[in-house]
Amino acid sequence: xxxxxxxxxxxxLSVDKVLIxxxxxFVVLLPLTYYGAIEVGFTIKLSEIVMILxxxxxxxxxxxxxxxxxxxxxxxxxxxxxxxxxxxSLTNAINLERGIAWWLWLSSYIFAAYYLxxxxxxxxxQVRGLLKTYILVAVLISIFALVQYFSNWLGVESIIRxxxxxSSSIGYPRPHATLLEPLYFGFYLLVPAIxxxxxxxxxxxxxxxxxxxxxxxxxxxxxxxxxLSRGAVIAFGGALTILILGYLGLRFxxxxxxLKVFAPLWSRFxxxxxxxxxxxPTFLALNSAGLYLEQIFGTPRSPKRISLEDxxxxxxxxxxxxxxxxxxxxxxxxxxxxxxxxxPHQIGISEGISGPGNGFAIVNNEPLEVAAETxxxxxxxxxxxxxxxxxxxxxxxxxxxxxxxxxxxxIFAGFLxxxxxxxxxxxxxxxxxxxxFWFVLGLGVALRQIFLxxxxxxxx
Numbered sequence: 001x002x003x004x005x006x007x008x009x010x011x012x013l014s015v016d017k018v019l020i021x022x023x024x025x026f027v028v029l030l031p032l033t034y035y036g037a038i039e040v041g042f043t044i045k046l047s048e049i050v051m052i053l054x055x056x057x058x059x060x061x062x063x064x065x066x067x068x069x070x071x072x073x074x075x076x077x078x079x080x081x082x083x084x085x086x087x088x089s090l091t092n093a094i095n096l097e098r099g100i101a102w103w104l105w106l107s108s109y110i111f112a113a114y115y116l117x118x119x120x121x122x123x124x125x126q127v128r129g130l131l132k133t134y135i136l137v138a139v140l141i142s143i144f145a146l147v148q149y150f151s152n153w154l155g156v157e158s159i160i161r162x163x164x165x166x167s168s169s170i171g172y173p174r175p176h177a178t179l180l181e182p183l184y185f186g187f188y189l190l191v192p193a194i195x196x197x198x199x200x201x202x203x204x205x206x207x208x209x210x211x212x213x214x215x216x217x218x219x220x221x222x223x224x225x226x227x228l229s230r231g232a233v234i235a236f237g238g239a240l241t242i243l244i245l246g247y248l249g250l251r252f253x254x255x256x257x258x259l260k261v262f263a264p265l266w267s268r269f270x271x272x273x274x275x276x277x278x279x280x281p282t283f284l285a286l287n288s289a290g291l292y293l294e295q296i297f298g299t300p301r302s303p304k305r306i307s308l309e310d311x312x313x314x315x316x317x318x319x320x321x322x323x324x325x326x327x328x329x330x331x332x333x334x335x336x337x338x339x340x341x342x343x344p345h346q347i348g349i350s351e352g353i354s355g356p357g358n359g360f361a362i363v364n365n366e367p368l369e370v371a372a373e374t375x376x377x378x379x380x381x382x383x384x385x386x387x388x389x390x391x392x393x394x395x396x397x398x399x400x401x402x403x404x405x406x407x408x409x410x411i412f413a414g415f416l417x418x419x420x421x422x423x424x425x426x427x428x429x430x431x432x433x434x435x436x437f438w439f440v441l442g443l444g445v446a447l448r449q450i451f452l453x454x455x456x457x458x459x460x
């Protein structure tokens with residue numbers, strides 16, 4: 001015990017510095033979801049190991065100082081309610097081993113990501129620093145994705161995996177620099193793309209100079225389109241629509257505040273629109289270059305190019321999965337079939353954490369999967385903490401304008417729009433154990449808590 005006390009006997013600030021630095025490491029490692037990961041039926045990633053280590057240090061320092069305070073947040077009731085209900089739902093689990101593993105995985109993100117970030121981040125500059133780090137890392141990982149992309153055109157097998165590039169359904173290579181699927185990469189890129197877009201339209205840039213952010217915005221938008229992840233592209237398009245409506249709405253209904261928050265209407269806004277539009281011809285140019293390289297180097301040609309099949313139409317696999325999940329929910333409306341147990345329930349067997357063959361089926365729709373696995377109470381709790389977060393970011397935008405702290409308004413807007421975009425893409429695939437989701441959730445709430453601190457206190 002004395003050793004532990006000596007370990008944490010240094011000033012509180014020094015422990016905080018260690019934790020802040022570990023959060024930076026966590027952000028840097030977010031896209032590394034393949035190499036360095038540990039497979040135990042699900043993928044334990046390096047970023048998760050770092051955040052659990054940071055959580056252990058934080059708890060250890062509190063024990064040594066006999067400081068058991070814990071910041072309360074607006075999300076506590078629905079978020080912890082979801083966590084508890086997910087645990088209780090395991091009483092119905094056909095595969096208890098998988099259910100416990102999934103619940104522990106969820107627990108690590110709730111406590112070692114969300115609550116750690118909320119309790120450690122105390123300065124708006126730290127929020128900006130972590131977001132800027134995310135953007136810089138996203139640039140590097142996007143360049144890596146382009147290397148894979150063109151290598152695949154040349155017939156070189158992807159450094160990660162080639163299965164999700166040239167295939168029978170989509171004949172074009174698709175960059176997938178995170179995990180194994182392009183849609184995860186698209187999800188990861190939503191945060192840097194949206195924050196860059198918000199910063200670009202702001203009166204004062206949040207991260208880089210105007211030309212740099214213009215280039216980054218075009219770059220991120222192009223890579224997003226190149227993933228051919230319809231969920232990510234639609235989510236990003238919807239996010240831009242919300243941003244544009246907010247921009248124009250403030251311009252015409254509150255022009256005085258508009259000039260404090262955003263850049264002038266015509267010059268910057270026109271450049272913004274041109275930058276977004278250029279993403280699509282750039283995507284076509286990339287594919288044209290790829291086709292040319294494929295012909296020149298004689299690499300194998302996919303038998304089928306881009307399929308425009310509507311995967312959400314009746315009779316398609318994704319639609320069928322949604323109907324099945326809805327029927328599972330109707331058959332088990334109270335506590336569902338157990339957290340992480342939709343797949344085992346579908347095939348009626350319990351076969352370890354990972355399951356048979358290529359693993360257990362998922363719903364490809366997060367709210368439906370939550371409903372099927374945790375019932376109506378789990379669904380309401382899940383929707384509850386999503387709704388509370390959204391509302392708190394809206395209040396942040398409103399209050400920062402009212403208090404004339406205009407530099408905070410774009411950051412709140414970035415968190416709101418990025419979170420809405422993530423929620424939209426969750427309608428096309430399902431797994432909430434994604435680091436970038438909990439990063440946005442925790443950092444957004446941390447920013448709100450900082451805003452409501454003594455320095456910026458307002459009635460809430």
